[in-house]
Amino acid sequence: MKLLFHRISRALLISALFVITTTITVHAQDPRIRLAALDHLATKASETVDVNIDERLIQLAAKLFNDKDVDEAKIKKLVNGLKGIYVKSFEFDDENAYSTADVDSIRSQLREPAWSRLVNVTSKREGIVEVYIALNGPDVLGLAVLSAEPKELTIVNIVGPVDLEKLAKLQGNLNIPDLGIEPTKTKTKNEQ
Amino acid sequence: MNEEYLWDKSGEPDPEIQELEQILGVLRYQPKPLDLGDEVQPRSRNRYLPLIAIAATLLIALIAGALWLRVRSKTVPQLNNAGIESPKRQQVIPKIEHQKTNDILATIPGKSSREPRPKVKEVKHPRTLEVSNMTASERQQALEAKEQLMIALRLTSEKLNLAHRKAQSASPNQIRNQHKVG
Numbered sequence: 001m002k003l004l005f006h007r008i009s010r011a012l013l014i015s016a017l018f019v020i021t022t023t024i025t026v027h028a029q030d031p032r033i034r035l036a037a038l039d040h041l042a043t044k045a046s047e048t049v050d051v052n053i054d055e056r057l058i059q060l061a062a063k064l065f066n067d068k069d070v071d072e073a074k075i076k077k078l079v080n081g082l083k084g085i086y087v088k089s090f091e092f093d094d095e096n097a098y099s100t101a102d103v104d105s106i107r108s109q110l111r112e113p114a115w116s117r118l119v120n121v122t123s124k125r126e127g128i129v130e131v132y133i134a135l136n137g138p139d140v141l142g143l144a145v146l147s148a149e150p151k152e153l154t155i156v157n158i159v160g161p162v163d164l165e166k167l168a169k170l171q172g173n174l175n176i177p178d179l180g181i182e183p184t185k186t187k188t189k190n191e192q
Numbered sequence: 193m194n195e196e197y198l199w200d201k202s203g204e205p206d207p208e209i210q211e212l213e214q215i216l217g218v219l220r221y222q223p224k225p226l227d228l229g230d231e232v233q234p235r236s237r238n239r240y241l242p243l244i245a246i247a248a249t250l251l252i253a254l255i256a257g258a259l260w261l262r263v264r265s266k267t268v269p270q271l272n273n274a275g276i277e278s279p280k281r282q283q284v285i286p287k288i289e290h291q292k293t294n295d296i297l298a299t300i301p302g303k304s305s306r307e308p309r310p311k312v313k314e315v316k317h318p319r320t321l322e323v324s325n326m327t328a329s330e331r332q333q334a335l336e337a338k339e340q341l342m343i344a345l346r347l348t349s350e351k352l353n354l355a356h357r358k359a360q361s362a363s364p365n366q367i368r369n370q371h372k373v374g
Binding site: 049051052053057058060061063064065075079085087089119121123126129130131145147154156158 | 326330333334335337338340341343344345347348351352354355356358359
């Protein structure tokens, strides 16, 4: 009886450790950026955009997209499967309204190996623009854009399988630009 | 009456007070061991109790974790309402025209048109998901969510455009790191 009890306790302990480790690993791969550290900037900003759309709201909004409309269908397809879209954008009247620490509080979360930087353009006059992508093997887990201009600070965080191919195909719709992301070549009917 | 006696027993005692002291003195606290009798016996402490508590806690955590993972894994396929499913999955699929289906299939990464296409069942879309069946509050919430979604996409688009424009116009030393994905 005592031996059985010890074995059960050991098995439980190992299982609990496994669950804890799995949870920590999953959490570490979570491409959600904590943006709350920037909330204090809202008081200084002349204009603030704060978008928090979770999976449920995305799915709810997706129902309103018209499948017969080509553009809306594309957007619906793009947002389908996303787990969240979070945006914080602050526009200030004066320069230096936000600090380097504010930017670093976001940048510190966008580190390897979870995140890979796609683009980093730094200009003393115009500020910085950084584009990050979270990958798990070939799967895209999320996208982050950090734009710190003299009078504007914007952070975009898209959580979920952002299909870069679909994103690239959306060029022209909503002014979504070409990021140099070439879609995988799929043979069209004419090529068959 | 001498109040000093009442205060610290230093003065001349009052006979009445002394009498009262004698009467009440029998009720004074007498230190003696507590006698609980034979009926009440202290219960022996179970040495395994803490271990059982820990094991129970771990078990609850394990069950909660398993439930959470189960709910999480169930939620994702339910929300995938694109209309294209792998043959393994069996789900209600919205009605899609054949031509449109073929076009959509052609856009799926890694799925060329020559590959055998998954059979798409033509099943009537569940009416519960129709917009017309949404309640007023749900519709309002959906409209607000859509508006926010469009703002977010526009802003994302704008910033990506900015990144692209800057990357193209910037000198090579300004671009510190740029990879091509795809």
